[in-house]
Every structure is written in C-alpha cells, then in structure tokens.
Amino acid sequence: MQNDTPQVLRNRVGNMNEPAGMAKTAIEPQDFTGLQARRQALDAYWQQGISGYTLLRKHSDFVDHHLASNFEKNAPAGDGFALVALGGYGRQELYPFSDIDIMLLYEPSRKDDLNSLVEAVLYPLWDSGLEVGHAVRTPEECIADAADDFFFRVAMLDARLITGSETLFARLQKIYKSTYIEGKRQEFLYDMLEQRQKRETQYGRHTYLLEPHIKESCGGFRDIQSMLWTAQVVFGLKNLASLEEAGLLSQEELVRFEQAQNYLVRIRNRLHYVSGRKNDQLFFEHQEEMAQAFGFTNQKDMLAVEHFMREVYGHMQTVSVTVDLFFEHVEEVLGCDESPKPAKTLEPGIELRHNRVYLVNTELISNKPQLFMRLFYQSSRTGKSLHFRTRKAITANLHLVDDKLRSSRRSAKLFLNVLGGSDSFRVMEEMLDTGFLTAYIPELARVESLAQHDIYHVFTVDRHLVQTIAELERLQEEESNIYAVISAPQILFLAGLLHDVGKGYGHGHAERGADLARQIGRRLGLGDNEIAVVDFLVRDHLFLSHTAQRRDLEDEELIMRCARQVKSPERLAMLYLLTIADARATGPTVWNDWKAALLLELYLKIALLLDRKDISAKEQVRGAELGAQWIREKISELAAENITINFDLFSDDYLLSFPPEVIMEHIIHAKKLAKQDVLFFHEHKPESWSLLVMTKDRPGLLANIFGVLALHNLNVMAAKIFTWADGTAVDTIEVASTIEENYDNQNWQAMEEELGLAIQQRLGLEYRLSRKLVSLRSRRQGVQQRLASKVTIDNKASELYSVIEVFSEDRIGILYDITKTLSDFGISIYRARIGSKADQVVDVFYVLDHDGRKIEDPAFKKELHNGLLYAVTNQ
Amino acid sequence: MKKIEAIIKPFKLDDVKEALNGIGIKGMTISEVKGYGRQKGHKEIYRGAEYIVDFIPKAKLEIIVDTGQVDQVIETICQAAKTGKIGDGKIFVLPVEEVIRVRTGEKGVEAI
8 A cells, every 4th residue: 555654653763762872884684695594684683772663674674675686586577566565564564573474466467477486486485484474366366355354454454565566566556445445434444343342352351461462452553553554544544643633643642652652562572582483472471581671670669570561551551542542533433323312411511422421521621620520420320431532531631630629528429429339340440541540549650550470460450459349349249148238338349449559669568558548538538437447448458368268267266356356247248348359350360269168168257256246236336346345244234133243253265255145144153152062054055065064163173074074974075164263163065975865864963963072072083984994995095096195385375374285186084184184283274175076185274383373394394294195195 | 109199278288388398398289179078068147148168178289209208298297287176188198100300301209
C-alpha cells in the first residue's frame, strides 16, 4: 500500500533509541555476504547500540538488500515479476526472530519463467534458517485468497514492493482497494472487532498478567496494529500523527501512546535476543534478566524486576485504554448501535446516550468537580458504562480532583454507595482505568501497576484490589448465609479495596495498610466504629489463612485467642469472606479446595465459640468484650438474688473454660461442701460420660480420683482440673468405660462410696490396683515400647506455675501412676489438661512444689523427671 | 533406595521440613492432599447451615533416600510431626528401582 506507514513515527522516536556517541561507522547490508550472515549483521548492529525501531528498520533493510540482489541477478528479462513484503516485514518492522513474509507476484503470462526465479529467491532464505512465510501468486489469485483469510487481508494492508515491476504492484493495490476497502469500512471494523474479541478470550482481557504476551495480550502489538489498520481503512489515516490531527487522539494521549509503543518495541527486540528464538511472551524466567538489561537495579523497597514489570504493565495499560477508546469512537462514528434510543437526561449535565452514561459538556466538570463522582454514581445506579468521551474527559481533567473533593462528604457518600452497590466491580474498574481512583484515593498511587515478582501473584496490586471486589461480589451469592450476618457491606468492600494499600514499601504491608486505611476512612467521614472495623480487616487480612495453615486447629486455647482477636460473629464473617476473596483474586494457584477446607474448619470453630459466648448479648458488647469480664457479668445475671458471688475465687482461665451456666452450677454445688466432704456427679453425654468431683483440695487428691476411676475400668478421655482460690477443687473428667457399654449398668453408687473413702485416705488403692491390673499389664509388655515416652518440665510457659507435660502410650491406670508420683514428690497440681485420644496420652499439669514455688532446682527437677518417666514406662 | 511418603498435618509441614533439613535431607516433593483415616470427616451446623468436611486436608511429603538413611528419616518425621492427637498421619516406605537426574543422566544414589 504505502511504503511509509511508520515513517513519521520512526522520525519521532528513532533517535531516542540510539545512545549518544555510539554511532561510529555505519554498517551497511552489503558489508555482509548473503542472508546467511544475518545473525552477524544483527550482532554488529546490537554492538553499535542500535535498538528500538532503528534496529527493526536496519534488519528489514538488510533482508531487503539481499533478497533484492538475489532477485535482480536471477530475474528473467522483461517486466511481469515483483517481490513484495507483507505484514510486519512490509512495515519494515523486523524483530530479530520474526517471520519474514514475502510474496512473489507475477503476471499470468510469465508463468513459464517462474521456477528458476523462485529457486533463486527462496532457497537462500531457507538456507539462512529463517522462518519464512512465502507465496507465489498473480494479483487475481491474491484477491481470491484474501476472500476467506482475514490475516492475509490485513497483511496486504502493509504490502510493500521490495523490487521488481512497479506497474504489476500498482495493479494489485488498485484491485485490492476496490475489492476490500472501498465501501467495506463497516465490515472491516466488524472483522477487526471479532478478532480482538477472540484474542481476549485466548489471552485474557487484562494487560497485567503474570507473563504478558507482548504481541497478543491486551495492550500488545496486535492492539496497536488493529488501531492503525482500522484508522487507515475507516478514516484513511496513515499514522499516529494523523490520528491526532483528526482529533481521535489528544496531544497528550499521542505522546503517551508513542512512548508506550516505543518501549514495547525495545522489549520485544530484547526478548527475542534473551530467548534466542521467536518468543513474544515475557516469561517469568526472563523477567529478571530483562529488568537488568533495561537498567533497573534492586532497591530497598522494590526489586529491579518489579520496577521493570511495573513499567511494562503501565505501558500496556496505556495502549489498551487508548485502543479501547478508539474502537468505541469508531463504532459510534459508523453507527453500529442498531437501535439508537434518544438521549435521556439522568440529572443536570448527565445523560444516558447510546446506552452509555454521558457527560453533556466537558466544561461543566471544572465548575462542578462533584460531577466526577456523580458520573460513577449514575453508572452504578443504571448499570451502564461511561461513554468513551466521558472517560476521556475524566482522564483529561484529573487535575481538578483536589483535597476539597477528596474530603467532600457528599462525594464520599456516593463513593461508598457505589462500593456497596450491585455493580461495584465494573465501576471500580472504570475508576481505575480512567485514573480517577488513584486521584481520589492518592494512597493507592503507590500500588498502581505494581507487580510482585513471584509465581503466586498474577495481577498487579491495583488490579488485584479491584479483582478482590469482583470476588466479594461473587461471594455475596455463593456464601449468602455468611454474608447475611454483615450489616454494612460497603465497609467490607472498602476493606477489600484497601487491604493491600500498604504494599510497595517493603515488609509489614498489613500494618502500614491499616494505618493508611484509617486515614482514608477518616477522610471519607466514616464513624469511629466503622474505621475500627476497616482497620481490623486490613491489619488482619492474612490472619485467618496463616492460622488455618500453620497452626493446630485442635488447640482450644488457640481458637479462644482467635475469638478474642476477632471479637464478633460479624467481624469474623467479614474477615472470612475477605480472606477467600483475597486468595481467589491473587491467582489460580492460590485458592483451592484444600485451603478452603482448612479455612472453613477454622472459621466454624471460631464462629461456634463466638456464638456460644454471646447468645443474647448486644452487638456492641460482643465487639467490645469477650473475655472473662463478660462471663462474670453473665454469671451475675444468672445468679439468684440471695447468692453473693466472690469473683476473686476464679481465675480467668477457669472462667473461660466453661459456659456461664456450668460455672453457676459449680457455685451452687460449692455451698453444699460445708456439710459434705466430697461431691460427685455423673452425667451421660453423647460423646462421653462426664464426671464432676468437688472437694477441698488436699495432697494426692488427683491420684486418688484417678485410681478409683481405674478400679472401675474407666479410661480418662479428657479432664479439666481447677482449684479455686479458697482451695475448692473442681475437677471435670470425661471418661469412657473399657468394658461396660451401657451407662446405666455402671455401678455408680459403689464408685461414689469408694471415691469418698479414697479421698479421705481410707482405701488401699495401691494394692487393689496392682491386684486388678497385674494380668493386663503383663499381657501388654513388649508391644508397648514403639513410641518413646517423654516428660518435659517447663518454667517459662506459665508465669505462676511449672508446666509438666507427659507424653506416653495410654494404658489403664496411667494417670493414677503419674499423679501418684507427683503427690509422692509433694507436688501440688493446680490445673491439668488431660488429653488422651486414640492410644496416646498428652497430659499437662500446672504445678508448684510443697513450698508453693516453681520447680527450679536442677537436681530436684531431674529427679522428678526420672520419677515420672519411670512411672509411665516401667510399671 | 527407598521412597518415603509421609502424610502429616499441614501445620506441621514447616517443622518437618526444618527437621529433615537438619539431618541433611535437602530435597523433597510436597503436595496438598485430602483424605480420611481414623480421623473421619465431620458435619458442622452453624446458624442453620450445614457444613460438611468429608475429607481432611493433609500435607504429603515424598522423599527418596539411600536405604541406610530410612530409619533416621522416619524417626525425624515422627518426632517433628507428632502432636499426640488423632490424625497425626502415616508414613509409608516403598522400594525404589532407579533414580535418574534428567540434566546429567546420573543414576542411583548419586542422582538423589
């Protein structure tokens, strides 16, 4: 068509790519012998510091020169042959490993002389190892072939005569134009849009993928080219500069677009070199090397590669947005909207036009900057996108977004309305793409196009934030049950939008993000409570996933701590949904069933605990206090009027270990202890038999209790052992019988009697047990020793007590042996946690020695350790 | 040579990895798996909604070692992965016929 498509552009940008002082003696194509020397030629150009468009042009000239000389040496006498370059080569844009598309054009009458010429031109090309796309056609064949090949049709737009018959080439151009261009503008546009659509489906709709494809991705060369082709066919505009002259691009848009385009050229050049083949995808493994080649270095808060990728994404985003706007413009000009309704006024200055929200007069916005937010609000309310001219107007006027607008309560209200609205994701994306979001919330500027160099984060941070909104919208449906708990969705969405706002400063992004989020929340006029929730969600947005994957979810203390941190079911629901949305919005490898199962388990455990603790409490009480204080109040409410409760008796730990009703029962039972030495209760629960023993604490108490249990064939599943400050022992023990399956057949009465005797030291437990157990124990010898027993005595775990942990194989009477040993050493047990599941025991005792001190003396400590080890292994 | 497959609780993964590094095991394959054994799945009811956890998430480690090292590796995994509660996991030991390093073609113990 025309030989000079990118000429203007080359003049504009070409010089930028040649480093000063590098242009020594120019190397000419004829300095090399034949096409085989192409590699050397490229290396030589590269050595000279030639890059960007200049390199593409040099490369193209080199191939031109050698193809032409082969052609001219071998062309039969007379007219009727032409060598034509197509596609990228036709535009004289030849990347190091690009395909070379050529066509040998001939007059039908010269068919007989064709063979020798084809050999002379094509064989050297093949020998050079280049990827060659070639065809031999008459002009008429060209037209016929182009009919059902879209790519050939557009490749013809860039056709360029390398050498040969000018009249033949001119004839081709003429019939091509009359067949495919004149009167076919709209069809051409549809074809182009359809191809673009296909590309989006195949390569993704976004410019910020982990491994962007410089050619095919959104914002890549195909986008650039489709705009230029369309401009050429539809408007007869030959280059970017004429797009600006025609008013399709503003001066500023043109400059940014050219910068972007030029940057992408340099990347693609280098990418071919780095990969050593025709590769247009910026693979993860190449990104670091590319970053270095482009002169980036690692900084304290950002890696070189992250800096580099940020530039890449930024430029691709520029291309993508510009091309989007261009196509919307063309569609409007060609009247593709089939049923144009008349414009409808939405509010003064804003209309619904062509199904788009339209700002009637751009000037309005400078007098009334509130219109920015009104436009997005209308877009959210109507569910219609902003008109492309309106989007351009917003981008061009961002300087009007000032502190006054940012702290306007009215705008803030609309913003939150949009965030919590039904079309939140789409509108947020338009805010981001127009640049308004960053103008309105400047704290987000730091994460704009910010890449994170690892294989998990597929999106740049700003995209990830908007993507999180999309995922929250999905969860609204999928987890409607959980979502229903949330009274202020816009707060959750705000937290979703801001959760990573602290990135780009190095470590600790959650804490920094929370500080920024508070500042933003205050500016948006949120109440103190709402700010506190946003702060919590941003600060702890990784808390649930870290806990679920790294901590033991069967540790009740852990769940209790989580509940205390989360505070209320509503905050838990928000954090849970944010955690899922965040993970899903990060990338395809981050979220899976496996992680979902762990997170759900944690969620349910905390949720059930929170529910248990505050059945009727008001929301505010829930939020403020969940600890022991709350339980105290609850118990006071439960207490009958004539009962006075001395709360000093109870440790927090005790209060948090039982439901308030149960503690109330303990208190009532305790009154009877004045008359009766030992209280014994038993209860049949679904999962175990539950025993409660209350009495005055005394040496050897636990050993006596456990001894009686062993005598009655009861295995201890779990136990909570507490001592009130007045010396009342409250021991809750979950047991299962080793022989009796029926709860009612158990001889509870005999047991109660023996328990009383044993506690009062009037039962010969030792001899009774040894007689009972001797047979059992001898039988089990030998199979026992696979799992080593272990005893640890820790003085750091608790402030007040020494903590003794005993791990061992489970067997009848083992707890008796352990507690008897402790008692023999004069050790008092203040608290115990007995866990014996499956065939293993882990018992934890909080103890002090007979003087009420921790077990610090090394010799005594060792003796106790050995004594316990003996008790659990050598019986 | 033996292949050791260990199914452990997910939160113990870092401890086990560290412990294995401590005895000179530098390479392993780790995957997220789900299943059940004695620790069955369960059903939770929360606010009227039913949540069924039918398979329990676990981490799976695969390590190839020289036969002489098997006992030490097993002991190390047991120690590090143990909480004493149900569901701590299992270890399987399988014979391995051959190991080949793709890059160099080295075979046998050299290639581990």
